[in-house]
Amino acid sequence: MSSCCNTPPAEGGKKPEKRKPTDCPQCGQRAMPVEAITVLHHAEQPWALELEDQWWVCENPDCDQVYVNEHQQLSQAQLRDLPAGKQADEHALVCFCFGVTRAQATEPAVREFVVQMTRNNRCDCTIRNPAGRCCLKDFPKPSAV
Ligand SMILES: [Zn+2]
Structure with missing residues (x-):
């Protein structure tokens, strides 16, 4: 099965095949x-x-x-299309499931939306994201509130 962001890494999270970098x-x-x-x-x-x-x-x-x-x-x-890490410009997509650019990813509401979607299993990172994993890692770190 796909290993998306919302899969808890906790106990019992055994994957059939774990490949190394x-x-x-x-x-x-x-x-x-x-x-x-x-x-x-x-x-x-x-x-x-x-x-x-x-x-x-x-x-x-x-x-x-x-x-x-x-x-x-x-x-x-x-x-x-290219993984977000390959493109530095602010018009590059970082979230391919919901079409969020790097610039948009700095907006807290947008980030929260994506967090909610991943929580509710509405994302499709394995297929849509060229990096094959959750896009939230490519979002700019939320500035400390
Ligand atoms: Zn290389």
Whole structure:
């Protein structure tokens, strides 16, 4: 099953298969495991890929590769959209489920909306977010109130 943000990491949270991060073959930085279905929904030509492979996502903004494994690498140019970490500008989407840009993500009401949606299981991060995980990590930290 998908491992979204609202899955409590607490007891009993056993996942059938827990893959470890790997080093991006391009930049050497840590790349996180990502599901094939994520790659499928963001690659420009998913039909050309070997989706049975396991995939990792490199979110290093200075690295041109995004989805990687030992046989294949997908560069930024080979994707339909990019993980938020790859794009610094404020018009870049950080929440792909609800279309929130980096600029909008600074608004407390917007953040609260997304928090509520994830709590209520209304998000679809594994498929929609190119990073394959909850977008709230990409939101600017709420300033201490
Ligand atoms: Zn990389």
